[in-house]
Structures are given as C-alpha cells and as structure tokens.
Amino acid sequence: MSVAIKLRGCGKTWPGGTVALHPLDLDIAAGETLVLLGPSGCGKTTLLRLIAGLELPDAGGQVLFDGEDVTRLPIERRNVGMVFQSYALFPNMDVAGNIGYGLRVRGIPRAEVARRVDEMLEMTRLTEFARRRVDALSGGQRQRVALARAIAPRPRVLLLDEPLSALDARLREELRQEIDALLRSLGITAIYVTHDQAEAMALSDRICAMERGRIAQIGTGRDLYHRPANDFVAGFVGDTNRLGEELVRPEQLALHPSAEGEWTVQRATFLGPFVRVKLRDAAGRELMVDMPDLATPAPGARVEVRRRGPA
Ligand SMILES: Nc1ncnc2c1ncn2[C@@H]1O[C@H](COP(=O)(O)OP(=O)(O)O)[C@@H](O)[C@H]1O
Ligand SMILES: [Mg+2]
Known part of the structure; x- marks a missing residue:
C-alpha cells in the first residue's frame, strides 16, 4: 500500500524571487521514514x-509516486495524510468527529466510518476521549487526534511537519516514541x-540534511554523525571539534592530567551521563572533551588530550 516517491529537478522560487529550493532530486523508498532536518x-x-x-x-520539476507523475495532481487526489505543528483540528467537532472527517468527505458509509474511527481511537489511545471537544484536550492529545485523523483514510504517504514542536520536552519524547511505533506498525x-x-536520529530510517534550499547530505543517523559531508552537517548533528582538517567528536577524545599538558581546563560541566570539559591552548584554540563522571578536572588544570582507542 505504501508508495515510493521520486523528486526530479524540483526547485521552488516564490513570487518576489526567494529561492526556497534549488532544483533537487530525492528518492524515498516505499515504507521508509525519511526525516528532513535543517534549521x-x-x-x-x-x-x-x-x-x-x-x-x-x-517549471521542469517532477514528483513521482510509484513512477506515476503526480506533479499536477492536487492534494486531495494524492492520497496523502498530513500532520502540522499547529494541530489544525476542527474546533467545532469532537475527537471522533475530527478523526472521521476525512472518511466522511470521501463518502465512506457510516458504519465503516464508525468502525475505522474506533480502530484509530484505540491505536492512538484516545478511546476514552471520543466525545470530548478538541479544545478541551492537552497539546499531546490534540496531536494524537491530528495523527489519527491523518491515518484514518489509509493514506499511501504520511507527511509530518514539526508535529512535536509545540509540546514540552517530556511530552515530545513520549509522543515521539508513539509516532515511531505507529510508523513502524503501519x-x-x-x-x-x-x-x-x-x-x-530517533525516528528516521534515513535523514536528509538540508542547508539553504539544498540537500547537504542523505544517509542514516550514523552516516551523518560519523561521516558528515561537510562542516554544516557536522555542526548541526551533534557537537564537533575541528583538529586541522579532521572533525573529532568530544566523546572520541580523552584527557590526562599533565603539568606539561598543552591544554588548560576552562570549564567542566556535569551533564548527567558525562562531563563536558572545555579546554583552551596557548594559541586560543578551543576543544570539547566528554568524559565519564569519575574525576572532574578543576578549571586551570593542565591536561594532555589523546584520541580514545576504538571501543
Ligand atoms: N508562501 C511563501 N511565500 C514566500 N516565501 C515563502 C513562502 N513560504 C516560505 N517562504 C520562504 O521560503 C524559504 C523556505 O521556507 P520554509 O520551506 O518554510 O523553510 P523551513 O520549513 O525549513 O523553515 C524561507 O526563506 C521562507 O521565508
Ligand atoms: Mg517549516
């Protein structure tokens, strides 16, 4: 049921001349979760x-679903589901009404709509809220309604635009795991x-890192983290040090106290799983090193920095 998507030479220039996208090609496999990541x-x-x-x-750009050119097909004929940051629910309908909306406009018989709404309510753990007005729900619950509404018509593609951005950190993590499980089961x-x-990192099969209207790199989270295509990707995905030509992650370094050490500890910050140590040398270069919370070096201490051996 899911569909493979290809973009060919897709650019977008807004009236007035803003180039939002330079012409790009992109291939998304059927059933894949691709994350578009960027500032x-x-x-x-x-x-x-x-x-x-x-x-x-x-002009010249093409969007293909399973090889079929859908470039000029409007959204209602593409069979896609969408979830937005802002929920975009119908405030005058209750939860079940919102979830069933897309089914009713497709002319699906009432009994089938009711059955499918029940299934969606269960899948998104909203059964007890079926008759609740959506403005009496929490942000997390609203976003689950939006998700249920998007998948109820069994779309071939699900598109989610920063669906968790309006939620606080704790809820974001919880709902992220629910979305992950849902995408995998669907x-x-x-x-x-x-x-x-x-x-x-948590949700993707692959990540497409974007920089100013271009694709900077496509790959797994591991690819982007360990083999970033450029400084932009390295800096956007995790923290990084530049040692000459090389990019080195803070956890790939270890420090050792030494009176002749080249580096001086500026600050050591306890972050739970590790301590982040900021170092500086006589030339003013800076370095970040992550170390286990065993002995936190004092500011002003002199240290040597070595590469950690392979784990
Ligand atoms: N409808 C629009 N009209 C004109 N410019 C737009 C419109 N939508 C987005 N843009 C511009 O296109 C660029 C890309 O925007 P957008 O795709 O919304 O970025 P993102 O989702 O990564 O934040 C931005 O410069 C933005 O201001
Ligand atoms: Mg956006």
Whole structure:
C-alpha cells in the first residue's frame, strides 16, 4: 500500500524571487521514514508541500509516486495524510468527529466510518476521549487526534511537519516514541520534518540534511554523525571539534592530567551521563572533551588530550 516517491529537478522560487529550493532530486523508498532536518528557513516545509501537492515546483520539476507523475495532481487526489505543528483540528467537532472527517468527505458509509474511527481511537489511545471537544484536550492529545485523523483514510504517504514542536520536552519524547511505533506498525512511507537532531536520529530510517534550499547530505543517523559531508552537517548533528582538517567528536577524545599538558581546563560541566570539559591552548584554540563522571578536572588544570582507542 505504501508508495515510493521520486523528486526530479524540483526547485521552488516564490513570487518576489526567494529561492526556497534549488532544483533537487530525492528518492524515498516505499515504507521508509525519511526525516528532513535543517534549521528554520532551509526549505523543509516547502519540500514537504511539493510532495503533498500543496505547491507546484518550478517549471521542469517532477514528483513521482510509484513512477506515476503526480506533479499536477492536487492534494486531495494524492492520497496523502498530513500532520502540522499547529494541530489544525476542527474546533467545532469532537475527537471522533475530527478523526472521521476525512472518511466522511470521501463518502465512506457510516458504519465503516464508525468502525475505522474506533480502530484509530484505540491505536492512538484516545478511546476514552471520543466525545470530548478538541479544545478541551492537552497539546499531546490534540496531536494524537491530528495523527489519527491523518491515518484514518489509509493514506499511501504520511507527511509530518514539526508535529512535536509545540509540546514540552517530556511530552515530545513520549509522543515521539508513539509516532515511531505507529510508523513502524503501519509500514507507511513517511516524511517527517524537524529541526531537532535528536528527533531525527530517533525516528528516521534515513535523514536528509538540508542547508539553504539544498540537500547537504542523505544517509542514516550514523552516516551523518560519523561521516558528515561537510562542516554544516557536522555542526548541526551533534557537537564537533575541528583538529586541522579532521572533525573529532568530544566523546572520541580523552584527557590526562599533565603539568606539561598543552591544554588548560576552562570549564567542566556535569551533564548527567558525562562531563563536558572545555579546554583552551596557548594559541586560543578551543576543544570539547566528554568524559565519564569519575574525576572532574578543576578549571586551570593542565591536561594532555589523546584520541580514545576504538571501543
Ligand atoms: N508562501 C511563501 N511565500 C514566500 N516565501 C515563502 C513562502 N513560504 C516560505 N517562504 C520562504 O521560503 C524559504 C523556505 O521556507 P520554509 O520551506 O518554510 O523553510 P523551513 O520549513 O525549513 O523553515 C524561507 O526563506 C521562507 O521565508
Ligand atoms: Mg517549516
């Protein structure tokens, strides 16, 4: 049921000349969860809206679903589900009414709508709220309604635009795990937009890192973390040190107290699982090293830095 998506030469220039996307190619496998990751304004939403059928690409761009050209097909004929940051629920309908909306407009018989709504309520753990007005729900519950509403018509593709951004950290983590489980059980092709690298790592089969309207790198979280294509990706996905030409992660370094050490401890910050140590040398270069919370070096201490051996 899920669909493979191809973009070919898809660019987007807004009236007035803002280039939101430079022409790009992108292949998304059937059933894959692809995360579009990048800072605000890099073109994530624009790309998602092209895939949804809410925007047309510039001339020459093509969107293909399972090889079929859908570039000019509007959203209601693409069979896609969408979830937005802002929930975008119908405030005058209760939870069940919202979830069933897309089924009713498709003319699905009442009994089938009721059956499918019950199934969605259960899947998103909302059964007890079926008759509740949506404005009497918490943010997390509202987003579960939006998710249930999007998947009720059994779309071929699910598109999510920063669905967790409006929620607080704790809830974000909880709902992220629910979405992850849901995407995996549905096996649906999903494209998930976020600016949060932890979310991207946790949910994705692959991440598409975007920088100013271009794809900077596509790969697994591991690929981006261990083999970033450029400084932008290295800096956006995790913290990094530059040692000459090389990028080295703080956890790949170890420090050793030494009176002749080249580095001086500036600050050591306890972060729970590890201590983040900031170092500086005589030339003013800076370095971050993460170490286990065993002995926290004092500011001013001289240390040597070595590469950690392979784990
Ligand atoms: N409807 C629009 N009209 C004009 N410019 C737009 C419109 N939507 C987005 N943009 C511009 O396109 C660029 C990319 O925006 P967007 O795709 O929303 O980025 P992101 O989702 O990564 O934050 C930005 O410069 C933004 O200001
Ligand atoms: Mg956006």
